[in-house]
Amino acid sequence: MFDIGFWELGLIAVIALVILGPERLPRAARTAGLWLGRARRMMAEVKADIKREVDAQELADMKKIGDELKQTGSSLKETTDSLNEVIGAEPKSSVPAASGATPSAGAAAPAAKQPDEPATSS
Helix, strand or coil, X not given: CCCCCHHHHHHHXXXXXXXXXXXXXXXXXHHHHXXXXXXXXXXXXXXXXXXXXXXXXXXXHHHHHHHHHHHHHHHHHHHHHHHHHHHHHCCHHHCCCCCCCCCCHHHHCCCCCCCXXXXXXX
């Protein structure tokens, strides 16, 4: 987070030793460590709370999308059923063959004739 190197920390320690003295420095360092620990825990809790809120929002969005998909699926099924009823009411002859082959396809391309005997040259 901060760009503090070894020499900067050493300078801070020497200044603290001169200002506080050797009797109060350990207690001040302990107090500063406790405050730093509390601040870190507080930051971790805030991050966890934010993550939980974001996850909850994403979950709510996913549920909403899932509900929309279910609604779209049921609407599609209803439409498909109604189309099947309409198609089922029409005569079967109007529906094209599903095999993909037309009756005139075989007659349009006659098979190549194979020679019965190989030609010999004399």
